[in-house]
Amino acid sequence: MRGLLLSGGMDSTAIAWWTRPDVAISVDYGQRPAAAEIQAAGAVCAALGLRHEVVRADCSSLGSGDLAGSPAIDAAPIPEWWPFRNQLILTLAGIAAVGLGVRTLMIGALATDGEHADGRPDFVEAMSRLMALQEGGITVTAPAIGLDAAGLVRASGIPREVLAWAHSCHIGNLACGRCRGCNKHYQTWKALGWEPH
Numbered sequence: 001m002r003g004l005l006l007s008g009g010m011d012s013t014a015i016a017w018w019t020r021p022d023v024a025i026s027v028d029y030g031q032r033p034a035a036a037e038i039q040a041a042g043a044v045c046a047a048l049g050l051r052h053e054v055v056r057a058d059c060s061s062l063g064s065g066d067l068a069g070s071p072a073i074d075a076a077p078i079p080e081w082w083p084f085r086n087q088l089i090l091t092l093a094g095i096a097a098v099g100l101g102v103r104t105l106m107i108g109a110l111a112t113d114g115e116h117a118d119g120r121p122d123f124v125e126a127m128s129r130l131m132a133l134q135e136g137g138i139t140v141t142a143p144a145i146g147l148d149a150a151g152l153v154r155a156s157g158i159p160r161e162v163l164a165w166a167h168s169c170h171i172g173n174l175a176c177g178r179c180r181g182c183n184k185h186y187q188t189w190k191a192l193g194w195e196p197h
Contacts, residue, residue, distance in 0.1 A: 003102035005093050006052075008040030010166040010185055011108035011152060015144055016044050018156035023051040023100055025093040030060030031067045031082075036173035043165045055096050059088060066170040066179055077116050080170040080180055086118035090127055090140060098136035105131070109142040110149060121145055149184065150191035160194050 006012045006024035016024060026041040028034040038054055045052035065072040066080040073083070082088075090107065097105050113119025121142070128140035144152045153163060168185035169175045175182050189195070 001101045002104045002106065003093070003097050003100065004106045005089060005108070006041045006044070007108065008037035008042075008044070008166060009108070009168045009181070010149060010163060010188060011110055011144065013040065013044050013163060013166040014149075014152045014156040014158045015106060015108050016048060016050065017158035017162065018152075019106060019143060020048060021050065021106060023053060023097075023102060025053045025055060025096050025105075027089045027092050028054065028056045028058075029085075029088060029092065030058040030063060032069050032172050033067070033167060033169050036167040036169070040165050040167040044162065047162060053096050053100065055092050057092050069171075078180065081116060084118070086123070087127065090131070094131055094136070094138055097138055102138060104139045104141055106141050106143055109145050110152060111146055112148045149188040153188065153192055160192075 001023065002021045003023045003025055004012065004016055004019065004021040006016055006026050008026065024041060024045050026038050028038060042052055060068060063082045064070055065076055065082060067082050072079055072081060094105060107124065109119045109124055117123055124140055124142045124145065131138040131140055147155060168181040170179040170181040
């Protein structure tokens with residue numbers, strides 16, 4: 001069984017459309033835009049007829065930066081950086097995935113995510129080795145790791161009206177239009193030659 005870590009953002013939404021997993025898992029780990037992300041993920045799952053599991057574990061006291069609504073710590077390479085965020089989310093999703101019978105868990109890492117260590121191919125490979133060593137034997141893959149956001153959207157064939165459901169803001173449940181997530185959302189629409197939403 002194949003699962004997808006579905007944040008409700010543009011990348012994972014396009015991957016859901018592209019790969020049609022058996023189940024999608026969204027994680028509310030205490031990030032500020034959690035409600036909007038889960039709503040967007042749920043809409044995509046409903047449209048595709050996918051089972052949607054939501055994992056909730058409030059780790060907000062451990063966060064930093066835009067996603068946590070607090071100042072970024074000195075180690076932060078980017079404003080929304082949350083220490084060990086992808087490792088945390090994969091672990092929480094992996095716990096749910098084992099119980100669901102998922103053997104492959106896909107994540108939405110792209111070629112352009114390399115500015116932070118947990119978006120690079122070597123991180124995906126290391127997490128896959130770690131999770132495969134444990135009971136459940138889950139393999140982690142990143143099907144779009146060689147693409148940028150616009151390339152992923154093109155490859156996925158996702159309709160623009162479905163992609164418009166994605167929530168990319170790092171600040172809150174309504175798009176702020178200023179954070180790196182909102183800027184990426186806008187730049188991707190522009191690169192596709194579509195009118196931004």
